[in-house]
Amino acid sequence: MQEQPERQPERGPEQGPEHQPEGCPEQPERPERPANPQPATTARAARPPRTGAYDVLAGLGRTDPRMTLSAADCAALEELAGLWLARGATEVQVVHALTAGLPPQVHHPAALARTRLTAKLPPETAPVPVAARPALRVLECTVCRDPGHPEALPGGICGKCRGEAPPERAPAGLSPAEVRARVLLLRAAARTPDVRTPEETRP
Template structure:
């Protein structure tokens, strides 16, 4: 009797839900290479969720509801608390950004920028303004990070297999295709567009992912952008918890005053409600005006 194959049939790869086009996770630039202990400074729950988010593809939905549906150990409230702590620790910011659509029209999208390397408020403020600072010198605190960091193009190629395992690229493939991927990014494509190009309409079996990726990167290369004045990206920070918009200085740690549990400021003068009368008296005294007296009717 012929030998029977009792091995189970392979299950289809599980895919994390993607956000609407233009939305979802965005990997922050200028990160240190991934290594063990990236999130050791966080609490165990936050470290676990951060490691999960770090491996999600570009454009993945990473709101608390979606994360809770994908992580059976944590509920929605736990995931929301974890997102808050990741924001306070400098790993996460929610940003509303103005982008140009396929038809040339502009529209606003909300993106969750995630950084494996913790950033302070000053770095995120510079990023919001489109001024990404130079990589910091980590030689004293992290001597093991002296190896050259991988490029954004390399990381984009390495993420393709997480979207569709049929297009998993080896380290050699990523290195060989890095220059082509960098050309895509230089011509205005983002990581999500590159990944979609390499994973759309695949045959049932892919025998050589590297060769197929090279063919598609060459054949579908975007045109060179027309010369013109550089456009500063328009971005607005949002509270990680309630998504209230605000200036970076009003959202330290990416969290608004209400979600931090602090008393609200007066919308015009930056004074708490219980201090408005005292502040008015100070201003009147400074300009030599008579004290304000409440008169009865």
């Protein structure tokens, strides 16, 4: 008898990531998300508010077009102009110092503005001294402890303890009732007709 070769088991279609069943659409791979996603946009640092010195420099071009400054020029000269305002100069004075007596043509307005702000810088103003109020001194009598001014307590003793007579007081004025009574009398006298005898009226 002839020996028959052994039959090998039939293998099915290979399954793997590269072999997909026919008729199934390929699925796109999903990108992996990072563990800590970063925000798409970062918050921009807020610009500090504009100062009065910056506004004065930015408005020079409206006063005289020859002194028109750029934003970078205004930022570079802002500290110098602010020093003028800190020393008591007004905005009108700063504008006048930078625009008065200009040449017919200004080729470098920022350089000219820096030169004028430095050369014409006003001096520091001295603080105005505040008049000191005299201290109110009140003493006490060493005997009766009554308060009083120093001139009324010579030797620290009041006039009452020294045996002095109290000062005479000015007479008090009329009371409100007495004032009203006198007003009524004056009004009545003004309304009474002037009656004279024939002898009094005879020249």
